Amino acid sequence: MQKLTLSKKILVILLSSIAFTILFSFFFIHFLYSNLYLSSIEDSIIYQGKRTASHYHYGELSDEIIEKIQWYNIVSEYEIIVVDKLDDLTSYFPYKVNYEDLVNQADNEQLEKGAYVLKEGYVEELDREIIGAIFPIKGESGLIGFIYIYLPLAAIQDVFKESIPVLLIVGTLFFFVLFLVLNQVWRSLFSPLKKLQQLSAEVSKGNYSNRIVTDRADEIGQLATAFNTMSLSLEEQEKRKKEFTSNIVHELRTPLTYINGYTHALKEKIYSSPEEAESYLATIEKETIRLNKLINDLVELNQLQEDLYVLVNEPIVIAQTVLDTLDLFKIRMAEQKLTLQKNIEEDVILIGDPQRIQQVIYNVIDNAVKYSSVCGTISVQVKKVENGVELRVTNEGISIAKDDINRIGERFFRTDKARNRTTGGTGLGLSIVKEIVRLHGGAFSIESDSSLGTVVTIRLIDGLTERSGD
Numbered sequence: 001m002q003k004l005t006l007s008k009k010i011l012v013i014l015l016s017s018i019a020f021t022i023l024f025s026f027f028f029i030h031f032l033y034s035n036l037y038l039s040s041i042e043d044s045i046i047y048q049g050k051r052t053a054s055h056y057h058y059g060e061l062s063d064e065i066i067e068k069i070q071w072y073n074i075v076s077e078y079e080i081i082v083v084d085k086l087d088d089l090t091s092y093f094p095y096k097v098n099y100e101d102l103v104n105q106a107d108n109e110q111l112e113k114g115a116y117v118l119k120e121g122y123v124e125e126l127d128r129e130i131i132g133a134i135f136p137i138k139g140e141s142g143l144i145g146f147i148y149i150y151l152p153l154a155a156i157q158d159v160f161k162e163s164i165p166v167l168l169i170v171g172t173l174f175f176f177v178l179f180l181v182l183n184q185v186w187r188s189l190f191s192p193l194k195k196l197q198q199l200s201a202e203v204s205k206g207n208y209s210n211r212i213v214t215d216r217a218d219e220i221g222q223l224a225t226a227f228n229t230m231s232l233s234l235e236e237q238e239k240r241k242k243e244f245t246s247n248i249v250h251e252l253r254t255p256l257t258y259i260n261g262y263t264h265a266l267k268e269k270i271y272s273s274p275e276e277a278e279s280y281l282a283t284i285e286k287e288t289i290r291l292n293k294l295i296n297d298l299v300e301l302n303q304l305q306e307d308l309y310v311l312v313n314e315p316i317v318i319a320q321t322v323l324d325t326l327d328l329f330k331i332r333m334a335e336q337k338l339t340l341q342k343n344i345e346e347d348v349i350l351i352g353d354p355q356r357i358q359q360v361i362y363n364v365i366d367n368a369v370k371y372s373s374v375c376g377t378i379s380v381q382v383k384k385v386e387n388g389v390e391l392r393v394t395n396e397g398i399s400i401a402k403d404d405i406n407r408i409g410e411r412f413f414r415t416d417k418a419r420n421r422t423t424g425g426t427g428l429g430l431s432i433v434k435e436i437v438r439l440h441g442g443a444f445s446i447e448s449d450s451s452l453g454t455v456v457t458i459r460l461i462d463g464l465t466e467r468s469g470d
Helices: 006-054 063-075 086-092 105-112 163-204 219-267 274-305 318-327 330-335 354-370 429-439
Strands: 079-083 117-123 128-139 142-152 314-317 339-344 348-352 377-385 388-395 443-449 453-461 464-466
Touching (some): 006 117, 006 142, 006 163, 079 086, 086 142, 105 142, 163 219, 219 274, 314 318, 314 354, 318 339, 318 348, 318 354, 318 377, 354 377, 354 429, 354 453, 429 443
Parallel strands (some): 339 377
Antiparallel strands (some): 079 142, 117 128, 314 348, 348 464, 443 453
16 A cells, blocks of 8 residues: 555545445345344334234134135235144245244243244245244134234335435435545546645756646645645755856856956066066965955855854954954045944843943944935934844945845945955855854844835844843
């Protein structure tokens, strides 16, 4: 059974159900025959026999009475035999029941006591089952005669001969309708599964573009929806993997091209002055540092994502960390003529990794300065919220498209598609920020609007205590 396919298992179950239904019908008809038909005949014989015998209690079994009984025998469905002596009964009914004499010693004793005897069994000469009963007729001085009432039983097919055609017609219609329903259910159930099997094979080959079109809301529809969601996710992952490969190639190729070109120029002494040679060396050094930072960022991001990095938690004065970080950007902000607005609560302490928290703050402020327009405004807000602290950095400058918002934090993703090298960076900064925030049990979100600017919100949860006494 374990080696059978699902369709074959269901087919076996359906065929077993049909076989069980037919078997049940047979036993049910047999039950009707034995329990209802036979019981009703038996009850009727006993009733008629008692009633007939009771009319002649304490009387005489005259010829007139015998004639009336014989007349009743003609008009009724039963066979009735009336005899004076029990031994005479075999003359009128010379057959054996179940290959035994009609009356045995035990029957004699029971009849002598005035009780009737029920006789049921097969009569070979009649080729029928019969059911009957012998009733004693009492007179004033004792038993004056016996009445034997019996009825050859109809075969089961005769009993139901009027019902069998109806049962056959109804049964045929039932199984025809059942076939149509099962065929529809079969197609409805297994057509999507076969389609799913085919498309799964395509997925295994790397083709994630196929979808199952369905409007069903049942389990099959849910399975198809789950498959479509999985295919879409795999397709997006494949696209991002290719994009990641393209990005990493680009990020590596550019500095390597510079290094290779300027190294060749220095080796072949293709320069006009010592100053030009020094500038070549400076460029090689800068690109080497950039490559080293790219590799370090990738290693760091991988450790954070795989939870390989262990946080060194200790109390952090968030306000001081933010102010110290802002001091690092004074010169750059002055060059861009940026206005800084601060709203920082100083009475909160966060339990976390100081180095990583400072890295988060630095990166967010660095992006705000980098993408702010000249003479713009940067707002930094730190406040205590329920069960945590919230850092919000807002800048007026280049807005982020809605399609790019959800992709912020992906490896090498940049909103400046041209990857302008004047902005610097490796495209991994916010990816690292999101992972650090996650490790601290926090949340990272970003909103951008051309009129309001870009707002980065970081909420760090748990480990927050209020500093008292300062």
